[in-house]
Amino acid sequence: MLKRIFLMLFSFTFLNANTVEFAGKFEPGFLVFGKGEKIRQVMLDSKIVDVDENGYFVLGFDRDAKGPKYLKIKYESGKSFVKKINLPEREYKIQRINNMKQKYVTAPNTEEERIIKEREIIREAKKKIGEEKAALYKDGFMRPVSGGVLTSVFGSQRILNGVPRNAHNGLDFAAPTGTPVYAMADGRVILAADDFYYSGNFIILDHGQGLNSSYLHLSKKDVKEGDFVKKGDKIGEIGTTGRSTGPHLHWSVQWFGERTDPALLLNLDLPN
Numbered sequence: 001m002l003k004r005i006f007l008m009l010f011s012f013t014f015l016n017a018n019t020v021e022f023a024g025k026f027e028p029g030f031l032v033f034g035k036g037e038k039i040r041q042v043m044l045d046s047k048i049v050d051v052d053e054n055g056y057f058v059l060g061f062d063r064d065a066k067g068p069k070y071l072k073i074k075y076e077s078g079k080s081f082v083k084k085i086n087l088p089e090r091e092y093k094i095q096r097i098n099n100m101k102q103k104y105v106t107a108p109n110t111e112e113e114r115i116i117k118e119r120e121i122i123r124e125a126k127k128k129i130g131e132e133k134a135a136l137y138k139d140g141f142m143r144p145v146s147g148g149v150l151t152s153v154f155g156s157q158r159i160l161n162g163v164p165r166n167a168h169n170g171l172d173f174a175a176p177t178g179t180p181v182y183a184m185a186d187g188r189v190i191l192a193a194d195d196f197y198y199s200g201n202f203i204i205l206d207h208g209q210g211l212n213s214s215y216l217h218l219s220k221k222d223v224k225e226g227d228f229v230k231k232g233d234k235i236g237e238i239g240t241t242g243r244s245t246g247p248h249l250h251w252s253v254q255w256f257g258e259r260t261d262p263a264l265l266l267n268l269d270l271p272n
């Protein structure tokens with residue numbers, strides 16, 4: 001079962017009575033959504049964070065992010081505010097999967113060229129992330145599959161047949177092939193790929209301001225690159241394409257390349 005993530009909605013009020021409301025967590029693997037008025041610029045360390053005309057912005061901290069980080073908010077009035085973020089250490093589960101077919105643990109040499117090509121296609125598509133400056137996500141989020149069994153949580157360190165592999169960067173929901181997969185939020189399709197070695201048929205959605213989500217191992221896709229989707233639109237169906245041992249949806253959410261926990265979004269009320 002999904003553990004309920006404690007929801008934090010909080011705000012900082014500054015001397016000049018400018019208030020910024022936040023939802024989320026200043027912790028590794030989490031997103032933070034902000035909204036404020038008369039903001040000129042938001043920066044996280046040296047990175048400029050997009051703020052739309054209504055004052056919405058989002059930022060995220062990678063699974064392995066280390067602090068301290070500095071969030072700086074400059075107002076039109078010329079005043080500014082700096083919040084020091086001490087990111088706590090986060091511990092992740094260790095997930096051991098044994099008796100996995102060797103072809104799922106290490107890719108055979110014959111697939112190397114294909115994997116390199118596919119990686120390049122993904123890299124090219126991800127260059128579009130950040131182009132959309134509007135907070136397309138601002139109507140909130142939903143679970144991309146109704147029902148299903150949560151079989152793997154975010155962040156777990158995977159040890160496949162005794163060999164440590166990359167951490168798991170999303171949530172896995174096991175459900176029968178053909179189960180509908182929905183867009184977690186409004187967004188634009190930046191990649192709708194067929195039959196990749198690792199991810200199978202999959203979709204990447206850009207939700208604006210660097211926020212993006214991926215839906216892997218699909219049996220069927222209902223959208224193509226460039227399509228705009230609304231939260232809850234059916235974008236495909238669960239399958240077991242790519243490196244997958246059974247029908248499931250692998251759902252991941254990133255802010256630019258920062259890997260974050262999709263579970264946070266399921267109990268989150270955005271500031272408005």
Ligand SMILES: [Zn+2]
Binds near residue numbers: 168249
């Ligand atoms: Zn997964």
